Amino acid sequence: TERYNAREAEPRWQKIWDERGIFRTRNDDPRPKYYVLEMFPYPSGRIHIGHGRNYVMGDVVARFKRMKGFNVLHPMGWDAFGLPAENAAIERKSHPREWTYENIATMREQLKLLGLSLDWSREIATCDPSYYGEQQRIFLEFLKGGFVYRRESEVNWDPVDNTVLANEQVIDGRGWRSGALVERRKLAQWFFRITALAQELLDGLDTLDRWPDKVRLMQRNWIGRSEGLHVRFALENAPAELPREVKVYTTRPDTLFGASFLALSPGHPLTEALAANDPALAAFVEECRRGGTSTAEIETQEKMGYDTGLKVAHPLGGPHLPVYVANFVLMEYGTGAIFGCPAHDQRDLDFARKYGLPVTPVVLPPDTDPAAFEIGDVAYDGEGTLYHSGFLDGLSIPDAKEAVAAKLEKQTLGNEPVGERAINFRLRDWGISRQRYWGCPIPIIHCETCGPVPVPEDQLPVRLPDDVSFDAPGNPLDRHPTWKHVNCPQCGGPARRETDTMDTFVDSSWYFARFASEPGTAPLQKGAADHWLPVNQYIGGIEHAILHLLYSRFFIRALKKLGRVSLEEPFAGLFTQGMIVHETYKDPEGRWLFPEEVEKREDGTPVKTGTSEPVTIGSPEKMSKSKKNVVPPEIVADTFGVDCARWFMLADTPPERDSEWTSAGIEGAWRFVQRIWRLVGEAAALAPADIARPESFGAESTTLRRATHKLAAQVADDVERLRFNVAVARVHAFANVFGDVLTTARKAGDVPADLAFALREAAHFLVATVSPMVPHLAEECWTVLGGTGLIAEAAWPVVDPALLVDDTVTLPIQINGKRRGEITVPKDAAPADVEKAVLELDLVAQALDGRAPKRIIVVPQRIVNVVA
Ligand code: ANZ
Numbered sequence: 001t002e003r004y005n006a007r008e009a010e011p012r013w014q015k016i017w018d019e020r021g022i023f024r025t026r027n028d029d030p031r032p033k034y035y036v037l038e039m040f041p042y043p044s045g046r047i048h049i050g051h052g053r054n055y056v057m058g059d060v061v062a063r064f065k066r067m068k069g070f071n072v073l074h075p076m077g078w079d080a081f082g083l084p085a086e087n088a089a090i091e092r093k094s095h096p097r098e099w100t101y102e103n104i105a106t107m108r109e110q111l112k113l114l115g116l117s118l119d120w121s122r123e124i125a126t127c128d129p130s131y132y133g134e135q136q137r138i139f140l141e142f143l144k145g146g147f148v149y150r151r152e153s154e155v156n157w158d159p160v161d162n163t164v165l166a167n168e169q170v171i172d173g174r175g176w177r178s179g180a181l182v183e184r185r186k187l188a189q190w191f192f193r194i195t196a197l198a199q200e201l202l203d204g205l206d207t208l209d210r211w212p213d214k215v216r217l218m219q220r221n222w223i224g225r226s227e228g229l230h231v232r233f234a235l236e237n238a239p240a241e242l243p244r245e246v247k248v249y250t251t252r253p254d255t256l257f258g259a260s261f262l263a264l265s266p267g268h269p270l271t272e273a274l275a276a277n278d279p280a281l282a283a284f285v286e287e288c289r290r291g292g293t294s295t296a297e298i299e300t301q302e303k304m305g306y307d308t309g310l311k312v313a314h315p316l317g318g319p320h321l322p323v324y325v326a327n328f329v330l331m332e333y334g335t336g337a338i339f340g341c342p343a344h345d346q347r348d349l350d351f352a353r354k355y356g357l358p359v360t361p362v363v364l365p366p367d368t369d370p371a372a373f374e375i376g377d378v379a380y381d382g383e384g385t386l387y388h389s390g391f392l393d394g395l396s397i398p399d400a401k402e403a404v405a406a407k408l409e410k411q412t413l414g415n416e417p418v419g420e421r422a423i424n425f426r427l428r429d430w431g432i433s434r435q436r437y438w439g440c441p442i443p444i445i446h447c448e449t450c451g452p453v454p455v456p457e458d459q460l461p462v463r464l465p466d467d468v469s470f471d472a473p474g475n476p477l478d479r480h481p482t483w484k485h486v487n488c489p490q491c492g493g494p495a496r497r498e499t500d501t502m503d504t505f506v507d508s509s510w511y512f513a514r515f516a517s518e519p520g521t522a523p524l525q526k527g528a529a530d531h532w533l534p535v536n537q538y539i540g541g542i543e544h545a546i547l548h549l550l551y552s553r554f555f556i557r558a559l560k561k562l563g564r565v566s567l568e569e570p571f572a573g574l575f576t577q578g579m580i581v582h583e584t585y586k587d588p589e590g591r592w593l594f595p596e597e598v599e600k601r602e603d604g605t606p607v608k609t610g611t612s613e614p615v616t617i618g619s620p621e622k623m624s625k626s627k628k629n630v631v632p633p634e635i636v637a638d639t640f641g642v643d644c645a646r647w648f649m650l651a652d653t654p655p656e657r658d659s660e661w662t663s664a665g666i667e668g669a670w671r672f673v674q675r676i677w678r679l680v681g682e683a684a685a686l687a688p689a690d691i692a693r694p695e696s697f698g699a700e701s702t703t704l705r706r707a708t709h710k711l712a713a714q715v716a717d718d719v720e721r722l723r724f725n726v727a728v729a730r731v732h733a734f735a736n737v738f739g740d741v742l743t744t745a746r747k748a749g750d751v752p753a754d755l756a757f758a759l760r761e762a763a764h765f766l767v768a769t770v771s772p773m774v775p776h777l778a779e780e781c782w783t784v785l786g787g788t789g790l791i792a793e794a795a796w797p798v799v800d801p802a803l804l805v806d807d808t809v810t811l812p813i814q815i816n817g818k819r820r821g822e823i824t825v826p827k828d829a830a831p832a833d834v835e836k837a838v839l840e841l842d843l844v845a846q847a848l849d850g851r852a853p854k855r856i857i858v859v860p861q862r863i864v865n866v867v868a
């Protein structure tokens with residue numbers, strides 16, 4: 001038979017699928033729904049094969065579920081707003097839209113090459129006014145519903161370019177273009193009140209049993225619920241105009257006797273009040289403000305403090321404590337003030353060592369001699385028993401926490417309790433204002449008289465102006481000569497548009513709901529969203545485990561409270577796939593080379609293609625443009641075919657693990673694709689297409705049929721559980737069985753009717769089970785088998801449960817009550833036959849040592865007992 005020619009067949013089938021519109025999904029289809037979605041791409045340029053893995057996995061699920069009788073929604077779109085488009089516009093002196101849509105066009109064609117069963121009629125781009133207009137509507141509904149507010153907040157400020165920088169534009173504390181040291185500035189910004197739903201978002205995680213535990217844990221930590229105590233400390237020597245107390249938040253009230261200082265955040269109101277009369281403190285606060293606003297940056301900074309000279313009384317009668325201002329205390333967490341216990345908190349210890357403050361351990365680790373226990377450079381935050389702590393001595397940490405809380409709740413300071421139990425969340429409200437052009441405009445008009453006024457419904461969408469320039473730093477919307485000058489919708493007076501746009505994470509927080517609407521209809525419809533959501537299977541990278549997923553969960557919950565949808569969790573199943581990695585190559589000058597620029601000589605040494613220049617090979621890494629270790633889908637399509645790429649991506653490793661792209665791997669996939677093609681061709685040649693089902697089956701055909709039905713049942717199960725590599729392994733194993741039967745049949749020359757039927761059945765099942773993975777090959781094989789219609793539209797093979805039942809059983813053998821081995825016998829074997837087989841076993845003969853057994857008891861299908 002001829003070789004399977006993927007290069008010719010693949011585009012042909014893609015055209016047929018497309019012309020017949022078989023992946024177009026209708027909302028009124030009566031079959032049960034199934035929604036499979038891969039995280040939509042950012043149109044950054046071109047895709048490489050490393051981008052393809054999650055789309056291929058999603059496609060296998062989509063195709064499989066279609067065959068299982070579901071009405072499958074499998075859409076695609078573009079996360080199209082964002083900074084890179086603006087950077088490209090600066091570089092190319094063009095418009096961000098141009099670059100974005102060019103990339104979309106390229107990437108769409110590339111994705112189509114992969115043979116994905118997508119409903120392209122539902123394609124969206126978030127930079128389309130019909131999309132972002134609805135987003136503006138949602139923003140205004142959130143505003144009305146209390147989920148949006150405005151307040152001052154810090155941004156990264158580039159003092160040379162006079163512009164706000166995104167976190168990713170701050171590199172080592174400097175502006176990416178000017179190189180100037182970045183400062184923090186306060187700016188009025190819009191926030192989504194995600195903290196209002198913190199507890200809900202935490203509790204909801206318990207219902208997501210088809211999410212990886214790891215992701216749920218990451219979200220749980222991000223939300224960061226803690227139970228602790230507010231403790232009010234009385235200031236001893238504060239000037240009269242200052243407050244009389246400082247309130248701290250602690251999760252370790254048990255360590256109160258180990259406290260050696262109090263610390264205020266640089267942004268704390270008391271700090272500000274003190275700094276007003278203390279230039280040195282004001283300078284210190286200024287110094288703390290240097291550097292970016294990201295928490296990671298703040299946490300890694302060297303600890304710095306300023307002694308205010310103030311003292312507080314210890315609420316449990318310990319010594320007075322000095323009050324510092326410290327750079328590691330965040331204003332946005334707890335009360336913006338802490339008590340420091342250096343022995344049991346690393347930050348406090350670093351601080352205490354630097355400023356010579358006492359370090360008093362109060363928790364003694366289990367089985368430790370108190371005389372021998374000392375704190376060096378590492379704080380002890382483990383379990384133990386309280387000591388050096390008055391009435392707490394001898395208590396466990398939890399008991400001591402409780403005892404301190406109970407005591408301080410009853411103690412008073414100026415008529416109010418000193419201690420109050422409190423729950424805190426690490427989660428912060430989501431600041432969405434970005435001082436950029438290429439994003440969704442925030443639909444607000446600022447009026448001197450009326451304040452911020454929503455843009456009236458009938459004026460939505462607020463469109464981005466086209467005539468903008470990127471030749472100066474800053475926000476082109478702000479610089480635009482006319483765009484922002486409007487009249488106040490409320491009083492008619494002169495007013496100014498909000499020139500900030502929304503964080504692009506907003507765009508991706510509801511796109512999955514947009515796909516639910518039929519093309520050309522309203523972007524967010526309750527009926528459609530409720531019908532399709534939640535997404536049954538969401539697939540994407542672990543890098544989105546926190547923000548994107550949390551924001552989307554917040555959006556859906558908020559939309560539910562506003563009556564726009566009826567569900568609470570957008571993604572019922574989540575899968576985070578591993579990456580595709582590839583070797584890297586460098587020429588003698590240290591320049592990166594593309595894989596196709598490298599070839600291996602006969603002795604295996606790598607050289608630059610067509611030359612004798614040596615090449616250095618680096619270990620496999622994530623495919624990236626910068627290191628050139630990428631494989632474009634076009635090259636694969638033109639050589640081995642994309643089915644080989646698909647097969648390889650699924651076969652090589654468990655889907656959650658990284659997989660290395662190698663030429664040996666893709667060649668192996670190619671050989672297997674050819675093998676399936678040959679097996680199907682041989683079966684078609686040996687068994688007539690119109691073979692009728694025989695009355696009964698002989699041993700050989702029954703064995704093949706068992707393997708065939710098991711294949712379909714097991715692969716179905718594997719795909720349901722996304723164990724694609726296991727499914728592939730089963731197909732390999734089946735191909736061996738099938739191949740042997742075909743060889744025997746070919747040699748025998750005469751194929752009996754029952755075997756002919758079994759061969760046809762085997763070929764059909766094989767083609768059907770691999771069709772979600774290698775869909776083009778499957779269509780071609782289906783044609784060879786004379787199947788009706790397209791295999792993409794066919795049903796999953798009907799499995800006969802009787803053929804799945806094993807016909808053998810394995811029985812444990814006990815000799816004198818001790819388990820000594822086991823034996824596998826036909827399920828319906830007569831006890832006498834089992835007895836005979838057992839006595840023939842070496843292990844039994846040895847145990848009996850030549851003597852006859854006293855008794856043998858065979859419990860059919862259970863156990864064999866030998867009494868010696
Ligand atoms: C005293 C103490 C002693 C603390 C000890 C810890 C260990 P979680 O668990 O994450 O909620 N803290 C409170 N507010 C802070 C702020 N605004 N900036 C920086 N740190 C702050 O963390 C709670 C602990 O973090 C609190 O408990 C407080 O230090 C610190 F051996 O109080 B602890």
Ligand code: ZN
Nearest residue numbers: 447450488491
């Ligand atoms: Zn007004």
